[in-house]
Amino acid sequence: MKLTIATDAGKFTTHYSQRGLAQLDFPEDERPCYGEKANAEATRSDVKRWHELTAAALKNALAGKEPGTLPPLDLSIGTDFQREVWGVMQRIAMGRTMSYGEIAAALRKPGASRAVGAACGANPIPVLVPCHRVLAANSKLGGFSGGLNWKRKLLAREGIYLNGIQPTLL
């Protein structure tokens, strides 16, 4: 099930499975659906309720506010390792950041920082699963699959500064 959300930052695209929100894409950057599970039908009323929650949470997040109640997230597309990484990311508080290496250490796998980066790139639900709050070790931006400009914009809207500089000016 595919729906869109209009925001002041453009039109986001969402996909729902029977288990919940399965994918969220940036405007102008629509990705193909991940796997067949993401296309499975959910009931009409479930999707409607989830979509309202997703739209509200997304708009809050873009405004730099707490997202509030999230719909159930269907992360069954990911591998075990990826779900672990995404789980840690969801626990990063608003306005805070972690490095790829710190997440690897949190999973008791120091040295897996590169793998953590790969898992971030595979995140099907950016913004709501805050992959943009993950930076390189030297407090530099690192990368972002949706484009670095999005990462800068999201960090700036949360009031995060890097080495005393606003991400938008980097």
Next chain:
DNA sequence: TAACATTCCGCGC
């Protein structure tokens, strides 16, 4: 096996 959204160390400027 090759590719990564990394990190660390050693160099030269």
Next chain:
DNA sequence: GCGCGGAATGTTA
């Protein structure tokens, strides 16, 4: 201090 090159690293398709 900053930038660059190279090596080690875990996970994935």
